Amino acid sequence: MTSHPSGLPSGNNASLTCGTCTWALGDTEHRVCLKAAAPASEDGPVVQESDLACAEYETGVNCDPCGACCREAFDSVPVGPEDEATALAHPEFIRQYDENWRDLKRVPTATGTRCAALCNDGSQGQPYRCVIYAGRPSPCRDLEVGGTNCLYARRRVGLSV
Numbered sequence: 172m173t174s175h176p177s178g179l180p181s182g183n184n185a186s187l188t189c190g191t192c193t194w195a196l197g198d199t200e201h202r203v204c205l206k207a208a209a210p211a212s213e214d215g216p217v218v219q220e221s222d223l224a225c226a227e228y229e230t231g232v233n234c235d236p237c238g239a240c241c242r243e244a245f246d247s248v249p250v251g252p253e254d255e256a257t258a259l260a261h262p263e264f265i266r267q268y269d270e271n272w273r274d275l276k277r278v279p280t281a282t283g284t285r286c287a288a289l290c291n292d293g294s295q296g297q298p299y300r301c302v303i304y305a306g307r308p309s310p311c312r313d314l315e316v317g318g319t320n321c322l323y324a325r326r327r328v329g330l331s332v
Contacts, residue, residue: 175225177204177216182224190220193229193317193331205322229331232317237330238299240314243283244324248275254308261303264288275308 175181177189189195194206195218206227208215250258250265250273258265258273264287267273277284288307291297301307314320325331 176218176222177207177225179204179207179225179227182226182228184228185223187224187228188220189218189222189224191231192224193232193322194227195220196318205319232321232325234299234316236293236295236298237325238285238289238293239324239328239330240311240321241286241289241299241301242324242328243280243285244327246277246284248286248308248310250274250308257303257306257308260306261288264303 189202189204192204192206195202195204197203199220202218202220203215204218204225205215206225206229264276265273266276276287278287286301288301288303290300290302293299301311322331
């Protein structure tokens with residue numbers, strides 16, 4: 172089997188390129204393959220948008236059936252001082268530990284916990300939805316769809332290898 176520029180096995184679909192792969196991040200000058208990067212690293216091997224996709228190619232991330240970032244992938248979402256509007260508007264979703272620490276409540280699932288503000292089960296017709304999306308705390312707003320933390324969350328819940 173031939174090797175891809177990332178070092179991963181080459182794919183077998185000539186119509187797919189690194190330019191449309193979820194794992195390839197960066198601009199045209201410096202695009203890296205996070206799939207081939209060391210764990211928790213954002214500095215993978217350089218790939219070109221036009222490189223034919225490797226065997227690990229994955230299409231763009233769609234949040235609706237995913238919800239990984241709100242599910243078991245992360246244990247806590249801090250609600251900091253900059254999120255006072257969230258805390259005031261949605262006190263039913265806030266856990267207050269002491270005057271210095273609060274986060275979003277978690278509810279039990281079969282495999283761990285998930286954010287209490289996440290509704291539905293991700294199935295067809297029941298896509299995951301955040302009931303406080305418009306006023307979600309800053310860690311949620313800062314999480315980039317398809318970014319490193321998003322892909323990490325997807326790996327943790329088994330949506331990506």
